[in-house]
Amino acid sequence: MSEGKFGKFGGMFAPEILVPSLKELDAAFKRFCSDENSKKELEYYLTEFAGRETPLYFCSNLSREYGCKIYLKREDLVHGGAHKLNNTLGQALLAKYMGKTRLIAETGAGQHGIATAIAGASLGMKVDVYMGSVDMERQRLNVFRMKLMGANVIPVETGSRTLKDAINEAMRDWITNVENTYYLIGSVVGPHPYPVIVREFQRVIGKETRRQILESEGKLPDAIVACVGGGSNAIGIFYDFLKDMNVNLIGVEAAGEGLDTEMHSASCCMGTDGVLHGAFTKILQDDDGQIKTSHSVAPGLDYPGVGPEHVYLQEQGRVNYVAVDDSETLDAFEILCKKEGILPALESAHALAHALKIADEFKDGIIVVNLSGRGDKDVETFAAKRGVLV
Numbered sequence: 001m002s003e004g005k006f007g008k009f010g011g012m013f014a015p016e017i018l019v020p021s022l023k024e025l026d027a028a029f030k031r032f033c034s035d036e037n038s039k040k041e042l043e044y045y046l047t048e049f050a051g052r053e054t055p056l057y058f059c060s061n062l063s064r065e066y067g068c069k070i071y072l073k074r075e076d077l078v079h080g081g082a083h084k085l086n087n088t089l090g091q092a093l094l095a096k097y098m099g100k101t102r103l104i105a106e107t108g109a110g111q112h113g114i115a116t117a118i119a120g121a122s123l124g125m126k127v128d129v130y131m132g133s134v135d136m137e138r139q140r141l142n143v144f145r146m147k148l149m150g151a152n153v154i155p156v157e158t159g160s161r162t163l164k165d166a167i168n169e170a171m172r173d174w175i176t177n178v179e180n181t182y183y184l185i186g187s188v189v190g191p192h193p194y195p196v197i198v199r200e201f202q203r204v205i206g207k208e209t210r211r212q213i214l215e216s217e218g219k220l221p222d223a224i225v226a227c228v229g230g231g232s233n234a235i236g237i238f239y240d241f242l243k244d245m246n247v248n249l250i251g252v253e254a255a256g257e258g259l260d261t262e263m264h265s266a267s268c269c270m271g272t273d274g275v276l277h278g279a280f281t282k283i284l285q286d287d288d289g290q291i292k293t294s295h296s297v298a299p300g301l302d303y304p305g306v307g308p309e310h311v312y313l314q315e316q317g318r319v320n321y322v323a324v325d326d327s328e329t330l331d332a333f334e335i336l337c338k339k340e341g342i343l344p345a346l347e348s349a350h351a352l353a354h355a356l357k358i359a360d361e362f363k364d365g366i367i368v369v370n371l372s373g374r375g376d377k378d379v380e381t382f383a384a385k386r387g388v389l390v
C-alpha cells in the first residue's frame with residue numbers, strides 16, 4: 001500500500017502550498033515515534049495528567065440481564081471526559097518537538113477545542129480555536145471553557161458559520177503561519193499524515209484493552225463495538241485486534257432520525273466516494289457533489305465524512321459498519337445510567353445501544369464497548385428530547 005493510502009482511500013488532497021508542510025509533519029512524526037525521550041514524555045502526560053490507564057469495567061448488571069459478558073473501556077474517565085485528550089496531548093507534544101509554539105484547531109460542538117485548550121495549557125502553548133459563530137452561539141458554555149483554559153476562540157462568519165467554514169479558516173491560517181504554527185486535527189480525517197498520526201495516538205485504547213481482557217478473561221473478546229464520527233476512538237480500539245479474525249469489530253454510525261431521511265451522519269453506511277477535507281473517502285453529498293448537512297443527537301458524530309481507513313476496512317470486510325438512531329441512543333443512555341450508574345456521552349451511547357441489540361448473537365460471549373466519553377454535557381439534550389424538565 002503506498003504511503004498515506006488505505007487501498008484507494010486517503011491521500012493528500014491539499015493545496016499545493018501545504019504539501020511541503022505535510023511532508024515535513026510526516027517526517028517529524030516518524031522521528032518523534034522513535035525518539036525515546038518523546039515517548040517517555042507522552043507516557044508521563046498520559047499517566048499523570050490524563051489519568052491512564054483507564055479501567056476495562058465489567059458491567060455485572062447488564063451482563064446478567066443480556067446474557068453475555070459486557071465490558072466497558074472507560075475512556076469517559078480520561079481527563080476532560082473523553083478519549084480526545086489522548087490525541088491532543090500527543091499532537092501538542094509533537095508540535096513542541098517540531099519547535100512550534102502555537103496550536104490551531106477547529107471545532108464544531110466544542111469538544112475538540114476544549115481538548116486542544118487543555119493540552120495547550122498544560123504544555124504552555126498558545127492556542128487559537130476557529131469556531132463558526134452559529135456553533136459558538138449554540139455552545140456558549142464550551143466557548144467559555146476554552147477561554148478559561150487560556151485559548152483564544154475566533155468566530156468564523158463565512159458560509160454557514162459552522163464546522164466546515166471553521167475548517168477552511170484553520171487551513172488558511174496554517175498556510176499563512178506554518179513557520180511557528182501546528183494545525184491540530186481532532187479525528188482520523190484530513191490529508192495524510194493526519195489519519196495515521198491520530199490513529200497512532202489513539203491506539204493506546206486498544207493496547208490497554210487487549211492486555212486487560214487477557215488478564216480478566218484469559219481470552220480475546222468476541223466483539224468490540226465503538227461509535228464512529230470521524231472514527232478516532234473506533235480505530236484506536238480496533239487497530240490492535242485487526243489481525244484477530246475471531247474478534248468481530250463493529251463501528252456504529254449515527255442514523256439520526258433514520259437512514260431513510262436526510263437527517264443522519266452515516267457516511268460509511270450511506271455515503272459515496274468523494275474528497276472531503278483533504279482525503280478521498282466516503283461522504284454525504286448530493287448529485288452535484290455538494291456536501292449535505294449531517295444530523296445526530298450526538299454532536300461528536302455530526303460530521304458528513306469519515307476517516308479513510310474506515311472505508312478501507314469496510315471494503316475489506318474486516319470491520320462491519322452499522323447505524324443506530326437517536327431514539328435507540330437515548331434509550332441506551334438511560335439504561336446505562338439506571339443499571340450501572342454510569343452516564344455515557346450520547347456518542348458512546350450509540351455503541352452501547354448496538355451492543356445491547358446484538359447481545360443475543362453472542363450468548364455467553366464477551367462484548368467490549370468503547371465508552372468514548374462521559375455524558376454530563378448531554379443531560380440537557382436528553383431531557384429536552386424526552387420532554388422532561390431538568
Ligand SMILES: *Cc1c(COP(=O)(O)O)cnc(C)c1O
Pocket residue numbers: 082083084111186187188227228229230231232233234300301345347348372373374
Ligand atoms: C468527539 C467524540 C466522538 C467522535 O469522534 P471519533 O473521532 O469518531 O472518535 C465520539 N465520542 C465522544 C465522547 C466524543 O467526544
